[in-house]
Amino acid sequence: MVHPDQVKAAIVAALPDASVSVEDLTGGGDHLQVSVVSTAFSGLSRVKQHQLVYGALRRELATEAIHALALQTSLPA
Amino acid sequence: MDSTTQQRIESLITSSPVFVFMKGNKLMPQCGFSNNVVQILNSLGVPFETFDVLSDMEIRQGIKDYSEWPTIPQVYVKGEFIGGSDILIELYNSGELRETLTVALGS
Numbered sequence: 001m002v003h004p005d006q007v008k009a010a011i012v013a014a015l016p017d018a019s020v021s022v023e024d025l026t027g028g029g030d031h032l033q034v035s036v037v038s039t040a041f042s043g044l045s046r047v048k049q050h051q052l053v054y055g056a057l058r059r060e061l062a063t064e065a066i067h068a069l070a071l072q073t074s075l076p077a
Numbered sequence: 078m079d080s081t082t083q084q085r086i087e088s089l090i091t092s093s094p095v096f097v098f099m100k101g102n103k104l105m106p107q108c109g110f111s112n113n114v115v116q117i118l119n120s121l122g123v124p125f126e127t128f129d130v131l132s133d134m135e136i137r138q139g140i141k142d143y144s145e146w147p148t149i150p151q152v153y154v155k156g157e158f159i160g161g162s163d164i165l166i167e168l169y170n171s172g173e174l175r176e177t178l179t180v181a182l183g184s
Contacts, residue, residue, distance in 0.1 A: 050163070054146065054148075062147065071163050
């Protein structure tokens, strides 16, 4: 499991302008719903947008500290 | 990933216009995210084939390396990775998925 603040910090480290919200769906810290808003997504396909976020969380995902990650990416309104 | 695994992946994703790597199978998905994808494709009434990654550790890891995508399910249309559960839901809601699949299956 991983604390939502760690997830947020890892994403912001990779995408400094990102506004990130992390919701712990089960309270167990391993099923997370994450929404990321960043200008870094501009011009990228959804797959590439999600890959940027997955890249920031590579370690947590590889170790399965995060088991399930529901992800939403968008550009600032 | 060894070249045998890569070849197996490439032959799987081109074996059907719509191909899904998932946990479990169409009738008994073993994970909520995999189930989402199956339900979406069923509701659009498109034919698709699946591979149960729980049955094969080489493919389970190999497919993540292949697409540089860390999670299952993974959906391929005409051999191209289009996304996992979240993206499928978004594409479905926006109507883009129906369009993409109509084009892929029509050609």
